[in-house]
Amino acid sequence: MTTVILLRHGRTTANAGGVLAGWTPGVQLDETGQAQVAAVGQRLAPVPLAAVVSSPLERCRQTAGAVLDGRDLELQTDDRLGEARYGDWTGRKLAELVKDPMWKVVQQHPSAxxxxxxxxxxxxxxxxxxxxxxxxxxxxxxPDAVWLACSHGDVIKAVLADALGLHLDAFQRIVVDPASISVVTYTETRPFVVRVNDTGGDVAALVPPKKRPRRRRGRDSDAVVGGGAGAAAT
Structure with a gap:
């Protein structure tokens, strides 16, 4: 089973100003965002990570840098984790975009x-x-890796929707706050969504257990009937 920790970047000057930043260069974390990512870096410090992969945008690289602090890993970037390309909406105030006819499509029928x-x-x-x-x-x-992907709100929501088996038209029901972590474990046959929009929970359950004799791989893909005893039982 491969586990990915989806980390949204911390709050930015654009977030605080109600501006849709998109791929605008130079958008950085504000003071609140810097405090958020320092805290999430400390929270995740006990979790051994196989890789830290980030959107190339500066706000994500700043955030991922806090997670890398003290680790013998290099930051890797992947354009595919970059923000949605909002085109002519980029850099505009959300208060103005609400009046655009496209806004309703984005809210009600985002797949279109x-x-x-x-x-x-x-x-x-x-x-x-x-x-x-x-x-x-x-x-x-x-299959045994735990790794971190640092990305953006709409991108993470879209990945979570896929993992949950939701149509993209339902992805606006998911909330992903700045500096929150969401966790998905991918098995041979299906993903399991372990956390969504976690901004302060204990992360001990994300530390891989000691190696045990490998079970049949198919069992890793089975859901626990009745819900199981939770991570504390491992």
């Missing part, structure tokens, strides 16, 4: 939403590239 302008993409494209990235890193790092 394609952002305007030459550089705009569809949210379905965003989901496809992000899920492909996660799956490829899973394969590269192997």
């Amino acid at each position: 939403a394609v952002f305007p302008g030459d550089e705009g993409e569809g949210l379905a494209q965003t989901q496809a590239r992000a899920v492909a990235a996660v799956r490829e890193w899973n394969a590269r790092l192997g």
Whole structure:
């Protein structure tokens, strides 16, 4: 089983100002965001990570850097984990975008939403590239790896929707706050969503257990009937 910790970047100046940053260069964490990522770096310090992979945008690289502190790992970037390409919406105030007819499509039928302008993409494209990235890193790092992907709110929501088996049109029901972690374990036949929008929970359960004789791989993909005893039982 490969486990990915999906970390959203900390709060930025654009978040605080109600601006859709998109791929705007130079958007950085504000003071609150810096405190958030320092805290999440400390929270995740006990978790051995096989890799830390980030969106190339500065706010994610800043956030991932806090997780890397004290680890013998190099930051790796993957454009496919980058923010949705909002096209002509980039850099505009959310208060203005609410009045745009496209806003309702994004809210109610996001699978059909394609952002305007030459550089705009569809949210379905965003989901496809992000899920492909996660799956490829899973394969590269192997079935026993725990790794971290630092990305953006809509991108993480799209990955979670896929893992939950939800149509993309339902992804707006998922909340992913700044500096939150969401966790998905991928087995041979299905993913298990372990956490969503966790901003302060204990992370001991994310530390892989000591090696035990390997069970039949198919059992790793089985859900526990009745719900099981939780991570504390391992």
